[in-house]
Amino acid sequence: MTTHVEQPPVEKQTPSDSDFPVPRTESQGGFEAPDINAFGNTFRDYNAESERQKTVEEFYRMNHINQSYDYVMKMREEYEKLDKTEMTVWECCVLLNDVVDESDPDLDEPQIEHLLQTAEAIRKDYPNEDWLHLTALIHDLGKVLHLPTFGSLPQWAVVGDTFPVGCAFDESIVHHKYFKDNPDINNPAYNTKNGIYEEGCGLDKVVMSWGHDDYMYMVARKNGSTLPSPALFIIRFHSFYPLHKAGAYTHLMNDEDRENLNWLKIFNKYDLYSKSKIRVDVEQLKPYYLSLIDKYFPAKLRW
Numbered sequence: 364m365t366t367h368v369e370q371p372p373v374e375k376q377t378p379s380d381s382d383f384p385v386p387r388t389e390s391q392g393g394f395e396a397p398d399i400n401a402f403g404n405t406f407r408d409y410n411a412e413s414e415r416q417k418t419v420e421e422f423y424r425m426n427h428i429n430q431s432y433d434y435v436m437k438m439r440e441e442y443e444k445l446d447k448t449e450m451t452v453w454e455c456c457v458l459l460n461d462v463v464d465e466s467d468p469d470l471d472e473p474q475i476e477h478l479l480q481t482a483e484a485i486r487k488d489y490p491n492e493d494w495l496h497l498t499a500l501i502h503d504l505g506k507v508l509h510l511p512t513f514g515s516l517p518q519w520a521v522v523g524d525t526f527p528v529g530c531a532f533d534e535s536i537v538h539h540k541y542f543k544d545n546p547d548i549n550n551p552a553y554n555t556k557n558g559i560y561e562e563g564c565g566l567d568k569v570v571m572s573w574g575h576d577d578y579m580y581m582v583a584r585k586n587g588s589t590l591p592s593p594a595l596f597i598i599r600f601h602s603f604y605p606l607h608k609a610g611a612y613t614h615l616m617n618d619e620d621r622e623n624l625n626w627l628k629i630f631n632k633y634d635l636y637s638k639s640k641i642r643v644d645v646e647q648l649k650p651y652y653l654s655l656i657d658k659y660f661p662a663k664l665r666w
């Protein structure tokens with residue numbers, strides 16, 4: 364039997380400077396990151412011997428060959444039209460259940476489980492940051508790019524870790540060796556440390572490999588979401604492990620990026636380590652998340 368917990372409705376408001384969230388690095392306790400994933404391996408082990416590992420490695424081979432500067436610019440232009448469909452944020456969460464992520468060595472559950480597992484874990488430790496709960500719920504919605512309505516993009520154009528294009532590919536990128544067949548690697552304009560960028564230019568100016576992060580960021584911003592800056596930063600860069608895990612590309616950041624990175628690091632712990640086989644009760648949680656969607660988004664969004 365399912366017990367329904369009454370959730371207080373949240374009021375709609377636009378963020379002002381006074382309620383701009385201040386980054387905090389200490390955890391509120393509660394969430395303990397497990398040592399091993401649901402398959403008995405350490406998290407993000409891209410070399411563990413398993414059937415899944417082969418799929419993941421093939422995924423990164425295709426990703427690294429095809430994600431070039433020209434390809435990304437073409438995709439940005441196509442998808443910023445937001446002319447594919449109209450739907451609510453929750454409708455998109457449900458749609459996402461039809462997407463299986465081939466890049467992920469830690470998860471083979473339906474995506475809505477992952478969204479709610481992440482959001483609920485973060486909500487326990489940061490009960491007052493409702494924007495962070497909602498950010499967790501929507502951070503992977505861009506994976507709908509893989510569905511027919513959105514052009515059935517291949518996995519390598521939707522999921523996996525992201526990295527800047529237009530400058531050298533850092534060694535810390537998973538399965539870096541496959542970049543040898545990327546057309547940009549021999550282009551002198553793109554293969555130096557700074558490439559087309561200026562030191563400290565800010566990540567907003569950096570063109571990232573195309574996928575669910577940048578697409579969802581586009582959708583949120585262009586539909587006028589009132590989520591605060593760190594929320595949009597988390598959505599846009601949560602797959603940028605070379606930055607937030609390995610510390611690469613920091614020379615491209617500005618002060619605002621450095622502030623926002625603190626929140627991204629907090630978020631990442633929940634995104635990564637809440638992946639488990641313990642199922643969530645979607646119907647019970649739905650009213651709370653609907654009230655957050657209503658607070659920070661218009662009812663219907665263009666995608």
Ligand SMILES: O[C@H]1[C@H](O)[C@@H](O)[C@H](O)[C@@H](O)[C@H]1O
Pocket residue numbers: 464466467468503522523524525601602603604
């Ligand atoms: O396999 C995972 C998964 O696709 C996540 O959604 C993405 O954010 C990660 O960076 C990626 O490595």
Ligand SMILES: [Fe+2]
Pocket residue numbers: 502503575601602
């Ligand atoms: Fe993601």
Ligand SMILES: [Fe+2]
Pocket residue numbers: 477502503634
């Ligand atoms: Fe995720």
